C-alpha cells in the first residue's frame with residue numbers, strides 16, 4: 001500500500017555495509033503534475049476508482065497511526081473529519097465510511113453547504129453522523145477541507161470545538177491531512193496562517209512538492225504516499241526527495257591510499273571576530289574524513305584551531321594560490337567577517353578556484369564575493385556550490401536585481417517558492433545552490449533539484465552552517481561526484497549527527513556537539 005513513508009526520525013533498516021551510503025530517492029511532483037496525470041483517467045471514467053483507492057489508503061493509515069498512538073484497535077475510536085465541498089472532501093467521507101465499518105465512531109463537519117454526494121451517501125450508509133461541531137472526545141481529526149483544488153487564500157473554517165487543537169499534546173487529537181493540509185499550495189508549499197498543522201499527511205498518486213518545501217514542509221508532519229494508479233501518467237520529474245540510510249563516513253580509505261590521494265581540503269575561514277567558525281568548519285572536515293585540512297587564516301585563528309586539531313596545517317591569509325596547488329576542494333567563507341583585507345585574500349582564492357575548476361563551497365561571508373564575480377564574469381561556475389540560508393539568498397536576489405526571486409524567498413508570501421528560488425539562483429549564477437532551511441533545497445544549474453527534509457529543529461543554532469560547510473568541503477575533496485550527490489550526502493551526515501545527539505528534537509546542544517557526533 002505505502003510506497004513512501006517518511007517518519008522523520010528513522011528509516012526502515014536494511015542490510016548495508018557500514019561504509020556504504022544508500023540514498024533513498026523519491027520522485028516529487030507539483031500538484032499540477034498530479035492533476036494532469038489524473039486527467040486522462042478521469043476523462044475515461046476512472047474517477048471513482050481513483051477516489052476509492054485514495055480513501056482506502058487514507059483509512060488504512062488512519063487506523064495504523066491511531067493504534068500506534070493509542071495502543072488499541074479501531075473499535076470505538078472517535079474520528080471526526082472537516083469535509084470540504086470537492087473531491088478532497090469526498091476522499092475524507094469514503095475513508096470515514098471504511099473506518100465506520102471497522103467499528104470506529106465517525107462524525108463529519110461539512111464546511112460548506114454541499115459535499116461530495118456519493119461520498120456523503122456512503123458515509124451515512126456506514127453509520128456516520130453529520131455534526132456541527134468537533135466533539136471534545138475526538139481522537140483523530142481528519143482535515144479534508146481542500147486538497148489540490150485549493151486556490152487563493154485559505155480561511156480556516158470556524159467550527160465550534162476546533163480549539164481542541166490547542167490542547168496539551170496528550171489530549172490533542174491526532175491530526176491527519178487528506179492529501180495535504182488544507183490551504184497548502186501543492187506546488188510550492190506556500191501556506192497562510194489558517195492552515196491546520198498535521199501530524200501526518202496521506203497523499204495520493206505521488207509525493208507533492210508542497211508537502212516538503214517551504215511552510216508546507218513544516219505543516220505536513222509524517223508523510224505517506226498512496227499509489228492510486230497514476231504511475232504511468234506521471235511525467236519525468238527533475239525534483240527528488242533524498243534521505244540516506246545510515247550515512248557514515250566518506251568512502252573508506254584504500255590500503256594504497258596516502259594523505260594526498262585521500263583529498264586535500266583548503267579552508268579559508270575564521271577571523272579575529274569569528275574564530276569559532278574556523279574551529280567548527282575544520283573540526284567537521286577532519287571528522288568527516290579527508291587526507292589533509294589546510295587552514296588559511298590569521299595567526300591567532302590558526303593557533304586556536306591547531307591547538308584543538310593538531311592535524312590541521314595552517315597557512316597565512318596572504319598565501320599565494322601556490323599554497324593551493326595540491327587542493328582537491330576548497331571552502332571559502334565561514335567566519336571571515338567583513339574585514340576588507342581578509343575578504344580580498346578570499347577573493348584571490350575564489351579567482352583561483354574559478355580559473356582552476358577546483359570544487360569549492362562558498363558560504364557565509366564568502367557569499368558577499370558573488371557581487372564582484374557578477375561584475376567580472378557575470379556569475380560563478382559549475383565547480384562552485386553556494387550554501388546560503390534564506391536571508392543570504394535574499395541578499396543574492398538584491399545582487400541579481402531579481403524582484404521575482406526576492407518574492408519567492410519571502411516565506412510569508414503566497415508567492416513563496418523555495419524550490420524555484422534555488423533553481424533560479426543556480427541558473428543565474430551558473431553554480432549549484434544549497435538553500436538551507438527546515439527543508440534543504442539543492443539545485444543544479446541544469447534545474448535538477450534534491451530536497452532534504454531534516455526534521456532536526458535543533459539545527460537552528462549558531463555554527464551548524466559552519467559544520468555543514470566543513471562536511472561538504474571534506475566530501476568534495478575526497479570524492480569525484482556531482483554536487484547534487486555530495487550535497488545529499490553532506491546534509492544527511494549533518495542531520496544524522498544531530499539525530500544521534502538529540503533523537504527527540506529537544507534542541508539542547510550546540511554546533512560543537514554536532515562535530516563531536518560526527519566521528
Ligand SMILES: NC(=O)C1=CN([C@@H]2O[C@H](COP(=O)(O)OP(=O)(O)OC[C@H]3O[C@@H](n4cnc5c(N)ncnc54)[C@H](O)[C@@H]3O)[C@@H](O)[C@H]2O)[C@H](O)CC1
Pocket residue numbers: 038042047048050051054084085086087088089091145146147148149150151152153154155178179180204205228
Ligand atoms: N480527481 C480525482 O478523481 C481524484 C481526486 N482526489 C482528491 O481530490 C482532490 C482534488 O479535488 P478537487 O475537487 O479538484 O478540489 P478540492 O477538493 O481540493 O477543492 C475544490 C473545492 O474547494 C473549494 N476551494 C477552492 N479554493 C478554496 C479556498 N481558497 N478556500 C476554501 N475553499 C476553496 C472550491 O470551492 C472547490 O469546490 C485531491 O486533493 C485529492 O484529495 C483523489 O486523489 C482521488 C482522485
